[in-house]
Amino acid sequence: MMIPIAASTLTTACGAGWRDVRASFRAGATGLRRNDFEPAGELATWIGRVDGVEEFAMPPALSRFDCRNNRLALMGLGNDDFEACVARSVQRHGAQRLGVFLGTSTSGILATELAMRSAEGASQLSPDFYRYRHSMFSVTELVRTALGLRGPAITVSTACSSSAKVFALAARAIEAGVCDAAVVGGVDSLALSTLYGFNALGLLSREPCRPLDADRDGISIGEAAGYALLDPASDAGIVLEGYGESSDGYHMSTPHPQGAGAADAMREALACARLAPADVGYVNLHGTASRTNDVAEDLAVHGVFGRKVLAGSTKGWTGHALGAAGIVETLVCVMALADAWVPGTLNCRRVDTQIRSRIAQDAAPMAIRHAMTNSFGFGGNNCALVLGRRT
Numbered sequence: 001m002m003i004p005i006a007a008s009t010l011t012t013a014c015g016a017g018w019r020d021v022r023a024s025f026r027a028g029a030t031g032l033r034r035n036d037f038e039p040a041g042e043l044a045t046w047i048g049r050v051d052g053v054e055e056f057a058m059p060p061a062l063s064r065f066d067c068r069n070n071r072l073a074l075m076g077l078g079n080d081d082f083e084a085c086v087a088r089s090v091q092r093h094g095a096q097r098l099g100v101f102l103g104t105s106t107s108g109i110l111a112t113e114l115a116m117r118s119a120e121g122a123s124q125l126s127p128d129f130y131r132y133r134h135s136m137f138s139v140t141e142l143v144r145t146a147l148g149l150r151g152p153a154i155t156v157s158t159a160c161s162s163s164a165k166v167f168a169l170a171a172r173a174i175e176a177g178v179c180d181a182a183v184v185g186g187v188d189s190l191a192l193s194t195l196y197g198f199n200a201l202g203l204l205s206r207e208p209c210r211p212l213d214a215d216r217d218g219i220s221i222g223e224a225a226g227y228a229l230l231d232p233a234s235d236a237g238i239v240l241e242g243y244g245e246s247s248d249g250y251h252m253s254t255p256h257p258q259g260a261g262a263a264d265a266m267r268e269a270l271a272c273a274r275l276a277p278a279d280v281g282y283v284n285l286h287g288t289a290s291r292t293n294d295v296a297e298d299l300a301v302h303g304v305f306g307r308k309v310l311a312g313s314t315k316g317w318t319g320h321a322l323g324a325a326g327i328v329e330t331l332v333c334v335m336a337l338a339d340a341w342v343p344g345t346l347n348c349r350r351v352d353t354q355i356r357s358r359i360a361q362d363a364a365p366m367a368i369r370h371a372m373t374n375s376f377g378f379g380g381n382n383c384a385l386v387l388g389r390r391t
Contacts, residue, residue: 001272002241002388003171006181006234007085009076010331012224012318013048017079022335025343028363030317032208032220039114040195045204048222048319049190050075065142067111067133069104073142073187076225086147089181089231099179100144100153101170103162103186105323105377107155108133110191139187143227151179157323159377160286162186163226164326167385168243170230185227188323194221209289209320210347211313212298212355216289222319226327228334238334241370241388242273248380255293259300261382262286262374266304269372269384277305280386281368282342282360284329286376287313288320295354297374302356312360316346326375330385333371337389340367 009017013031014024024031032046056071065074077083089098111133115124125134132138140155156162156169163186170182198204198221205218230240245268248261255262270277283305286297294313301311314332321328336342344363351359370388 001171002239003174003230003232004234004236005228005238005240005334006089006231006236007082007229008227008331008334009080009082010226010328011050011076011079012321012328013050013222014317016075025317028346030208030346032319037190040192043195043199043204044206046208046220047190048220048321050223062142062146064128064132065138067108069108069110069139069187069189070133070142072189072223072225073139074146076187077143077146077227082227083147085229086183089229092233093180095148096150097180098149099151099170099173099182100140100149101156101166101182101184102140102143103156103166103323103326104136104139104188105157105159105162106188106191106194107136108138109193110189113192143183147183149183158381159379160322160325161375161377161381161383162323162326164330164373164375164383164385165245167240167330168245168383171240171243174230174232181229181231183227183229186324186327187225188321189223190221194322203290205289208347209315211287211289211315211345212294212351212359213348214350214352216291219288219290220319222321224318224321224324224328226324226331228331237390238337239388239390240385242269242386244268244272244384246382248382250380255296255376256380257296259296261380262297262300262376263303265382265384266300266372266374269386273386275370275386278308280305280309280370280372281366282336282371283309283311284333284371284373285311285313286374287315289315294352297376298355298357307356307358309358310342310360311357312343312345314343314346326383329373329375330387333373333387337368337371337387340365342366
C-alpha cells in the first residue's frame with residue numbers, strides 16, 4: 001500500500017505553517033511556555049499554546065462555528081497553500097469524491113466550560129451551540145464546509161491516537177472506493193477538562209516536559225492543528241505505506257505495563273507496509289514524558305526493533321497535543337523523510353537507564369527511507385503508521 005501525501009500543513013506552539021515549524025525544530029527552540037492560559041492560570045505547569053487564536057476572527061459565513069478549537073482549525077487550514085492543493089484535487093476528482101477524516105479529543109468543549117462559568121450558564125447551550133461548537137463533529141463539519149467538499153466526513157475520537165487513526169480510516173476508504181482522495185488531520189486546543197484533569201492525575205510537569213529523561217516529571221499539554229492530503233493520483237515523494245491498530249483495553253488511563261497492544265500495532269503496521277523492522281530508520285515515539293508511559297512504550301519498541309532503530313520524541317517542542325498529537329508527529333516524520341534529518345529529543349539530557357531503545361537525543365542528518373510514528377490513547381487505543389520516501 002502506498003498513498004502519496006500530496007500536501008500538508010502544521011500549526012503548533014512552534015509556529016503557524018511549515019516555515020515556522022521547521023525553523024523551531026532546526027534551532028532546537030521549544031514552543032513551550034509557562035502556563036499563561038488565563039482560564040486555568042492557577043496551574044503551575046508549562047503549555048504549548050498557539051499564538052493568535054484569541055485574536056483570530058472567524059469569517060461571517062462561518063461565525064456559527066466560533067470557538068477556540070474551530071478558530072485553531074481554520075487558522076491551520078490557511079497555511080502552506082493547503083487549500084489550493086485541495087482545490088486541485090477537487091478539480092481532478094470532484095468535491096463529492098474527497099473525504100474528510102479528522103481526529104480530536106476535546107473538540108470545542110472549552111466553549112461549554114466557559115458558558116457554564118458565565119452568569120447565563122446553561123441557558124446558552126442550545127442545540128446549535130452543541131452542534132457547531134461543542135460536538136466532536138463540529139471541527140470536521142467546519143473543515144469540510146470551508147474547503148467546499150461533499151464526500152464522506154468522519155470524526156475519530158480515541159484520545160491521543162485520534163489523528164493517527166484517521167490515516168488508517170482514510171486509506172481503507174480510498175481502497176474500498178468510498179472516496180478517491182482524502183483530507184486527514186487533527187485539531188485539539190487547550191481546555192479546562194484536560195488541564196485540570198491531567199493535573200488531578202498528577203501528570204503535569206512543572207517544567208518543560210523531558211521525554212525519556214531520567215528526571216522527567218510529567219507532560220506538557222499543547223494544542224495544534226494539522227492536515228494532510230492523501231491523493232493516489234499525486235506524484236508526491238512521501239507516501240503512507242502502512243498502518244497498524246490495536247485496542248488492548250488494559251486500563252482507562254494507564255498503558256499495558258509491557259506495551260503489548262503498542263507492539264501489536266507496530267507489527268501490524270510493518271506487515272501492512274511489507275517491511276521488516278530493519279527497514280525502518282526512525283521511530284517517532286509517542287514519548288509523553290510520563291514516567292510509566294515512556295517505559296511501557298520503550299518495552300514495546302525494543303521488543304519489535306531491538307536497539308537497531310533510532311527513536312526519539314518531539315513533544316519537547318510542541319507539548320502533548322492530545323487528539324492532534326498523531327497528525328503533529330506524522331508530519332514530523334514527513335519532515336524527517338523530506339529533509340533527511342532526524343530531530344532528536346528536545347530536553348532529554350540524560351536518558352533514563354530503564355530505557356533500552358537507541359534514543360536520538362540530538363538532531364542529526366540522516367537519509368532514511370522509512371519512518372514509523374506511534375500514537376497511543378487512553379483505554380489502549382493504539383496506532384502506528386509507516387511512512388516512506390519514494391526513490
